[in-house]
Amino acid sequence: MIGFSQIQTFLEVARSGSFANASRRLSLPRSTVSARVRALEQRLNVRLLHRTTRRITLTDEGRRYMEQCQEAIDKLMRAEAELSRPDDIAGTIRVTVPIDMSKRWLARTLGTFADQHPSIRIEVIVTDETLDLVENNIDLALRGGAPGNPGLVARKLDDGKLALYASSQYAAERLHEATLSSLSEHVVFDPTNRFKGRLTTSAQNAQVETRNFELAKELAIQSRGIALLPENLCQEEVRTAQLVRLSFVEPLPRLPLYIVMPTRLHMPARVRTFIDFLVAAETKPCATSASEPPASR
Secondary structure (H helix, E strand, O other): OOOHHHHHHHHHHHHHOOHHHHHHHHOOOHHHHHHHHHHHHHHHOOOOEEEOOOOEEEOHHHHHHHHHHHHHHHHHHHHHHHHHOOOOOOEEEEEEEOOOOOHHHHHHHHHHHHHHOOOEEEEEEEOOOOOOOOOOOOOEEEEEOOOOOOOOEEEEEEEEEEEEEEEHHHHHHHOOOOEEOOOOOOEEEOOOOOOOOOOOOOOEOOOOOOOOHHHHHHHHHOOOOEEEEEHHHOHHHHHOOOEEEEEEOOOOOEEEEEEEEOOOOOOOHHHHHHHHHHHHOOOOHHHOOOOOOOOOO
8 A cells, every 4th residue: 555644754854865854844753754665665665865974865766766756746735726827927946047048049048938928937047156056046047068966857958069260460461271180289268168079180388278268269369379169259240350260170079958856746837837938939049140159057
């Protein structure tokens, strides 16, 4: 027989990381919480938690059981929510984006979504720090290059094109044509850190290193070297001849942009609706014509 109270208690202990925290959240005596989890382990004949004097961690079996239980409960909660409040799209969505995210695209996209859902409030955290989504109570992140922790859920939103750029002066003085066969004689600014291990040729080490697209672009404009940058970031500079787009003999890496979530389970309707909106949007950040870069990390 399925013990729902035992499962609920186990999930709360696993989420909160301790019996004491679960006891407070469930308004139950700690002894009851401990007894329920122990009874669940005895019924399943498997250890779900590693217990020490300082912390509680999941065993491999406990982690798998937690994921399966959460998925089942999530389906039940979605079914109940659809029947009881099918149109209740309200509340706050907390989103984190990198500094290099196109602010023009972001403002336009968030504004359109807010117009469609006036009961939604969106809080945007702009930072290059890879924040812990659970610890900081963040619903989703937009991250370029790599989603982050392998335990997170990621969905690709866009795939940006990268190109090599140099100033017109640099190209005239250091390059005979706009085609590069080797980077060995050049300093290359690579904020994406995606050249390493991808190309057979190596570049000179730069005295200045940066993970910021705007700074790398300015260094290229000042003829300090060649920069690997998103194409949409450099359209205006190419148009005004501040930068020259270079052809390269080897394929260049791309810069994917991901929607990152702590989990698909128990996702509020407002967050699911926002994710669906981002995916369905005709204009993506890597394709925007704004003179601002897409996400980098």
